[in-house]
Amino acid sequence: MNPPSAIDPATTGNQASGDQTPDPATPATWSAALAALISSRIALMRLESQDAAGSLAKSAGRFAAAVACAFFTWALLVASGVSLLAEATGWPWNQIALGAAGLHLIAGIILARSAKSSTAPAFPVTRAEFQKDREWIENFQKNKKSNN
Numbered sequence: 001m002n003p004p005s006a007i008d009p010a011t012t013g014n015q016a017s018g019d020q021t022p023d024p025a026t027p028a029t030w031s032a033a034l035a036a037l038i039s040s041r042i043a044l045m046r047l048e049s050q051d052a053a054g055s056l057a058k059s060a061g062r063f064a065a066a067v068a069c070a071f072f073t074w075a076l077l078v079a080s081g082v083s084l085l086a087e088a089t090g091w092p093w094n095q096i097a098l099g100a101a102g103l104h105l106i107a108g109i110i111l112a113r114s115a116k117s118s119t120a121p122a123f124p125v126t127r128a129e130f131q132k133d134r135e136w137i138e139n140f141q142k143n144k145k146s147n148n
Helices: 030-089 093-114 124-147
Strands: none
Touching: 030 093, 030 124
16 A cells, blocks of 8 residues: 555556546536536425425315314304304394304404415525526636636
């Protein structure tokens, strides 16, 4: 075994004349590099899409179950409240039900107008990579112009 500072002539090739063997992991041309970049971005988007879809499906199912439970609970509470109020006041139950419906309509309109989306942006890793790509392209173009 050669010491770390020794040069092995079998692995150096023609380094004395300036020729170096290319690294197999490094693309040979810019088109190959661009194809590799696009391929990696598509694979990243596909992975994040699958994760987002699975997460969204779970959340949607849980949300639908919660809405159904809340709806039936509220409907039973309103029916009980209308009945109790009609018995206590002697008013007709249908007028009390119409009043409750009006209040619910007003509350629904107010809540619908105030609802805002508070979800995190989709594809955070892909967006970050695209931003890095934009910066690299801008720097590459600046360097190319300064070399001319």
